[in-house]
Amino acid sequence: MALGRDPLAEEAQARAQAAADAEQDVARSVTLRDVTDHYIANKKTRNGALKANTVRDINEVVDKVFAAWTDKPIAAITRSMCEARHAELVRGGLHGDRPAPTTARGAFVVLRALINWAMEKYRVNDEPLIRENPVRVLKGQMAPPKVRTTKAPMNRVGHVWEALQSVRRSPARLPATHTQADALAFMLLTGARKEEVLGLTWDRVELGEDAGAWHLPTPKNGNPVWLPLSAPARALLKARPRRKGCEWVFPSATGKKPIGTPRGPAMVAAVEAAGCHIDRHALRRTFTTLAVTVLGIELWKVRLLTNHISTGGDVTLDHYTERNDLRYLAPEAERIGAWIIEQGNIAAGRNVVKLPDRRRA
CATH class of the missing domain: 1.10.150.130 (Tyrosine recombinase, N-terminal domain)
Structure with missing residues (x-):
């Protein structure tokens, strides 16, 4: 060494x-x-x-x-x-x-x-x-983020609803098309995201005569929540056929998984009725717009009903408002559902206008 x-x-x-x-x-x-x-x-x-x-x-x-x-x-x-x-x-x-x-x-x-x-x-x-x-x-070369604002015009919402119901009622359509029409109609009634609706299972639905709710355990914003169901939404779910051994509310043809993204005749009918291009998420924007601008529902309530990521940075709303069980917003959900149904009746010509009483005293 x-x-x-x-x-x-x-x-x-x-x-x-x-x-x-x-x-x-x-x-x-x-x-x-x-x-x-x-x-x-x-x-x-x-x-x-x-x-x-x-x-x-x-x-x-x-x-x-x-x-x-x-x-x-x-x-x-x-x-x-x-x-x-x-x-x-x-x-x-x-x-x-x-x-x-x-x-x-x-x-x-x-x-x-x-x-x-x-x-x-x-x-x-x-x-x-x-x-x-x-x-x-x-940096500075990439296109700015694209802001998506597409939605159904407010004067066409009833036409969209009626078009979906027409597809749903048509015996000429396949059951899968009926399911797609129901899923799209449910998106319009609730303002929910596509994944939330298509992945819905029956064990997360509560249906009563006068009230109802549905549960999102793992939504996009990470906030598990119970959301109220309006009367039209409850009626839609009650009318959905149930298959033995199938957990999905909107199942595929086999019943072994949820139905895929609606792109067929039901979506085509909705687009034609709207008079402009709309997609699944546009129904969510339509829900928000009609709730705020037509019905005057407070924005913070609409954000909660759509389980938005944030209520806008308001500390009181974010930390002191109940955000996991929103059944207390059922009156707002009912107003939205009723307005959509009313517009559908008008679009279909089913509205009855009460004339003023002209009789002399």
């Missing part, structure tokens, strides 16, 4: 250095897909793990928009690559056939989040694997 040398210590140091080098090599080789999988498995929001729809959307962006980058080391993604891919999407979209600035924005918002995750979770020599997020180069 040479003077001043310790072979055992040198060997231990060499092993430690080799392990550190191997760890660095692993970190440097982490791919975009690796980071995506780690993010999906470990990311927590204030409402817990990522929801299935969010996971689907993230995977779709990575697998389709950034397919060429999926198996590349995430640290190899550069500012120039981001600029070039963003420009491609803006000019021609995913398939090169039409401009898609909104798609481009959404895709790079996802990529930015994934790279931020990698910056926090992966390190080399105790330094971040990525020092600067390359998506930052797009």
